[in-house]
Amino acid sequence: MKEKSDAMVLASFAADSLALGVHWIYNTRVIDKKFGRVENFIKPERPTYHPTKDRGEFTHYGDQTLILLESVTECDGFNLADFSARWQKLFENYDGYVDRATKETLENLASGKSPVESGSGSDDLAGASRIASLVYVYRNDLERLIASAEAQTAFTHNNAEVIKSAAFFAEIAYRTLAGVTPLAAIEQASKDESCPQPFKEWIRMGLKSAERDSRQAILDFGQMCEIPAAFPAVIHLIARYENDLKAACVENVMAGGDSAGRGLLVGLILGAHLGMSAIPPEWLNDMKAYPQIIDMLSKIDKRHGF
Numbered sequence: 001m002k003e004k005s006d007a008m009v010l011a012s013f014a015a016d017s018l019a020l021g022v023h024w025i026y027n028t029r030v031i032d033k034k035f036g037r038v039e040n041f042i043k044p045e046r047p048t049y050h051p052t053k054d055r056g057e058f059t060h061y062g063d064q065t066l067i068l069l070e071s072v073t074e075c076d077g078f079n080l081a082d083f084s085a086r087w088q089k090l091f092e093n094y095d096g097y098v099d100r101a102t103k104e105t106l107e108n109l110a111s112g113k114s115p116v117e118s119g120s121g122s123d124d125l126a127g128a129s130r131i132a133s134l135v136y137v138y139r140n141d142l143e144r145l146i147a148s149a150e151a152q153t154a155f156t157h158n159n160a161e162v163i164k165s166a167a168f169f170a171e172i173a174y175r176t177l178a179g180v181t182p183l184a185a186i187e188q189a190s191k192d193e194s195c196p197q198p199f200k201e202w203i204r205m206g207l208k209s210a211e212r213d214s215r216q217a218i219l220d221f222g223q224m225c226e227i228p229a230a231f232p233a234v235i236h237l238i239a240r241y242e243n244d245l246k247a248a249c250v251e252n253v254m255a256g257g258d259s260a261g262r263g264l265l266v267g268l269i270l271g272a273h274l275g276m277s278a279i280p281p282e283w284l285n286d287m288k289a290y291p292q293i294i295d296m297l298s299k300i301d302k303r304h305g306f
Helices: 002-022 028-035 060-075 080-090 100-110 132-137 142-156 160-177 182-191 197-208 214-221 227-240 245-254 259-274 281-286 290-304
Strands: none
Touching: 002 028, 002 060, 002 132, 002 160, 002 245, 002 259, 002 281, 002 290, 028 245, 060 080, 060 132, 060 259, 060 290, 080 100, 080 142, 100 142, 132 142, 132 160, 132 259, 132 290, 142 160, 160 182, 160 197, 160 227, 160 259, 182 197, 182 227, 182 259, 197 227, 214 227, 214 245, 227 245, 227 259, 245 259
């Protein structure tokens, strides 16, 4: 499980970094013309959303995911107060894109609201996508995993469906690490009475589209950040490329829109399923935070006896 746990975290980050250069480009013809097939990390250029970033760095989603990993490492588990403090410090002088959910959360905190009350009303799936470190540290404790995944999401995205989606994908990753295939884990979860009805429909849509071209399927779902579009798109990518992590991440990017938010979850699940050999070595070599991430995972391992 150790090797696949590492891969789960690293693939989640890698998928975000792969998306960085073309993130939020909705016109796929622009991606084709300017960048070709995006199979390696590229440096964002104006007028994209992350021009201050360098090749191998992360979007603002990935940066928040890294902050959560730092917090989990230092606190030996999830601590909302610590995560909140680190998250706020990240955005004090942040030289990158600041989205609406972040701005609203910062405003709520500045007005005196606690981290439990501060979440924006955003229904962007990205709020649930930061959970790799939580699955890593709580890979043997589903109850704490679900609770922490929901809490970290609600901190910035106080939307019931986004919060529950964090629990959903955390459990899929948990089951996948235990040896269940992603498709089987998704199908099992969809049959559970506790699975929200919208999720059942989004899962059905995603699975039904598995034989379709990814670019067209995601265009039909919607390329945007909002959960009704992004959730079935993630299911589609996992189902269509269950045994090909690289293809899943590349096709996700080539589909345009919020590829970073989707990619964090696709990398999470398929990394847990396929392990380190499925991640292109050049992605790890070019990831600027790779040594830092490996060091933090090692510290978590020592403390928990993994």
